Amino acid sequence: xxxxxxxxxxxxxxxxxxxxxxxxxxxxxxxxxxxxxxxxxxxxxxxxxxxxxxxxxxxxxxxxxxxxxxxxxxxxxxxxxxxxxxxxxxxxxxxxxxxxxxxxxxxxxxxxxxxxxxxxxxxxxxxxxxxxxxxxxxxxxxxxx
Amino acid sequence: xxxxxxxxxxxxxxxxxxxxxxxxxxxxxxxxxxxxxxxxxxxxxxxxxxxxxxxxxxxxxxxxxxxxxxxxxxxxxxxxxxxxxxxxxxxxxxxxxxxxxxxxxxxxxxxxxxxxxxxxxxxxxxxxxxxxxxxxxxxxxxxxxxxxxxxxxxxxxxxxxxxxxxxxxxxxxxxxxxxxxxxxxxxxxxxxxxxxxxxxxxxxxxxxxxxxxxxxxxxxxxxxxxxxxxxxxxxxxxxxxxxxxxxxxxxxxxxxxxxxxxxxxxxxxxxxxxxxxxxxxxxxxxxxxxxxxxxxxxxxxxxxxxxxxxxxxxxxxxxxxxxxxxxxxxxxxxxxxxxxxxxxxxxxxxxxxxxxxxxxxxxxxxxxxxxxxxxxxxxxxxxxxxxxxxxxxx
Ligand SMILES: [Zn+2]
Numbered sequence: 228x229x230x231x232x233x234x235x236x237x238x239x240x241x242x243x244x245x246x247x248x249x250x251x252x253x254x255x256x257x258x259x260x261x262x263x264x265x266x267x268x269x270x271x272x273x274x275x276x277x278x279x280x281x282x283x284x285x286x287x288x289x290x291x292x293x294x295x296x297x298x299x300x301x302x303x304x305x306x307x308x309x310x311x312x313x314x315x316x317x318x319x320x321x322x323x324x325x326x327x328x329x330x331x332x333x334x335x336x337x338x339x340x341x342x343x344x345x346x347x348x349x350x351x352x353x354x355x356x357x358x359x360x361x362x363x364x365x366x367x368x369x370x371x372x
Numbered sequence: 373x374x375x376x377x378x379x380x381x382x383x384x385x386x387x388x389x390x391x392x393x394x395x396x397x398x399x400x401x402x403x404x405x406x407x408x409x410x411x412x413x414x415x416x417x418x419x420x421x422x423x424x425x426x427x428x429x430x431x432x433x434x435x436x437x438x439x440x441x442x443x444x445x446x447x448x449x450x451x452x453x454x455x456x457x458x459x460x461x462x463x464x465x466x467x468x469x470x471x472x473x474x475x476x477x478x479x480x481x482x483x484x485x486x487x488x489x490x491x492x493x494x495x496x497x498x499x500x501x502x503x504x505x506x507x508x509x510x511x512x513x514x515x516x517x518x519x520x521x522x523x524x525x526x527x528x529x530x531x532x533x534x535x536x537x538x539x540x541x542x543x544x545x546x547x548x549x550x551x552x553x554x555x556x557x558x559x560x561x562x563x564x565x566x567x568x569x570x571x572x573x574x575x576x577x578x579x580x581x582x583x584x585x586x587x588x589x590x591x592x593x594x595x596x597x598x599x600x601x602x603x604x605x606x607x608x609x610x611x612x613x614x615x616x617x618x619x620x621x622x623x624x625x626x627x628x629x630x631x632x633x634x635x636x637x638x639x640x641x642x643x644x645x646x647x648x649x650x651x652x653x654x655x656x657x658x659x660x661x662x663x664x665x666x667x668x669x670x671x672x673x674x675x676x677x678x679x680x681x682x683x684x685x686x687x688x689x690x691x692x693x694x695x696x697x698x699x700x701x702x703x704x705x706x707x708x709x710x711x712x713x714x715x716x717x718x719x720x721x722x723x724x725x726x727x728x729x730x731x732x733x734x735x736x737x738x739x740x741x742x743x744x745x746x747x748x749x750x751x752x753x754x755x756x757x758x759x760x761x762x763x764x765x766x
Contacts, residue, residue, distance in 0.1 A: 238508065242501040245394040273499045276399035279444025282406050282416050299522040299624055302571040307511025316571075319509045321518060321619045331504050331619040343525040359506060 234353040238310045247274045249288045255358045259293050259349045262286040272328035293349030294325040300334055300341055322362050335363040378468035382412025392486045398442045400484045421449040421476030423463040425483045437745045438498055441616040449475040450613045504617050515618045515743040517570035520658040522624035533676030534657040535560035538576050538699050540684040545700030547727035552582055552702030577657040584704025604720035605758045608751040610635030618743040628747035629738055630666035640751035644669045648732035649719050651712040653740040654697040663738055686727040694727050709739040720754040733757045
């Protein structure tokens with residue numbers, strides 16, 4: 228409910244490539260998918276042509292648990308891109324996925340809830356018509372409709 | 373026959389084609405690199421140097437870090453070679469020179485570009501634009517705010533300690549008439565009262581962007597002796613690139629300057645405790661904190677104790693950024709990093725009028741790029757330590 232106005236934002240969207248398309252198609256369905264290396268058994272995020280750990284191209288797509296922990300975060304009052312001023316203050320952070328990789332994402336939490344190490348879970352948020360990855364506390368009742 | 377300087381041990385090539393619709397240059401560079409690796413019969417872990425061209429078709433800046441991150445490399449030498457059609461050959465001698473200099477031992481040299489049917493399609497396809505910017509995290513403030521947050525959480529470091537870094541920068545700026553904050557000192561309380569930009573970063577913890585330019589002329593030690601002008605000398609250097617986006621950083625409370633500084637100290641046979649001046653890259657207060665701790669001058673998490681038990685002016689117990697640093701001097705874009713070199717040269721030549729450190733012998737200079745990603749450290753020495761006599765001329 229609290230974040231419904233993010234749907235009206237007019238901000239730069241992701242520059243998708245054919246290689247990363249499965250990630251965005253999964254996000255549109257509310258799922259978190261990334262690559263898995265069949266050779267060295269590592270999860271790879273962001274998606275790439277070759278595995279950054281062993282340089283194998285034996286990468287397959289898989290769905291992740293969506294369970295993660297906050298590594299760090301910032302609440303932004305003066306955004307780098309002016310269009311984001313419409314929703315300040317908002318919070319972004321680096322989160323560590325249970326499967327290993329780290330990624331940046333929006334954090335849909337109150338400021339007093341924010342804490343490094345806090346367990347969070349994946350959900351998507353409508354950002355100007357684009358479904359984007361976000362994380363929130365697992366028991367959060369937030370729905371984007 | 374003269375001694376060979378280097379050997380070429382592997383090559384890789386993609387079949388040329390007119391159109392690569394949808395392919396990214398980064399992906400193509402990766403494919404060619406894998407072919408070369410297999411041709412050479414070595415392990416990926418053997419590669420510790422990287423030379424790339426300026427066009428990866430995706431980003432105008434931070435190209436080596438972008439390519440290195442994509443390939444999962446953390447090179448100890450990374451550079452762009454920007455010589456048009458001569459770039460490929462130009463890379464080979466640079467690789468040999470870098471190896472001879474002890475910066476790395478096996479260098480990947482790679483060039484390539486995609487070619488789209490539809491030229492109007494946005495060429496901007498780097499991972500940052502896909503996985504960072506769309507979350508409203510564009511710009512460096514969000515990154516360094518998250519680094520400060522991580523430090524405060526891990527070590528219980530205090531806002532007041534970070535504010536002292538700006539207080540000293542502004543203090544030192546009062547002794548440099550070029551500094552943007554000359555005539556505008558501030559204390560730690562002013563810093564804490566300045567607006568929050570990206571929590572926990574306050575406005576006064578962030579450099580002010582300015583216009584400006586810096587120039588440095590470097591020559592050989594032999595030639596320097598023939599010039600009737602004092603010189604500062606490069607005694608050691610170190611370099612390290614670990615990632616491009618903050619989300620891919622291997623560590624949030626220690627950066628690539630740590631190994632870079634260690635390398636520079638080892639090459640110059642000095643330690644941080646020998647330094648007369650610390651000329652440390654300071655885009656944000658957190659950057660100074662991390663660099664002090666990574667230098668070994670104080671334990672990790674203890675920069676606040678260190679600053680409170682020292683004075684950081686030119687006449688102090690530990691002179692740090694005597695030109696004001698970029699927090700006091702202003703940040704003239706990419707020349708901002710060069711201000712730390714220029715100030716060190718002034719101090720070592722004893723030409724830092726009005727702020728001269730008495731008999732300065734050694735200076736540590738650091739540079740930092742992107743999101744605690746790209747690091748270079750230099751140890752410079754005065755004529756007195758290099759030649760065993762004071763500088764001449766003036
Ligand atoms: Zn692998």
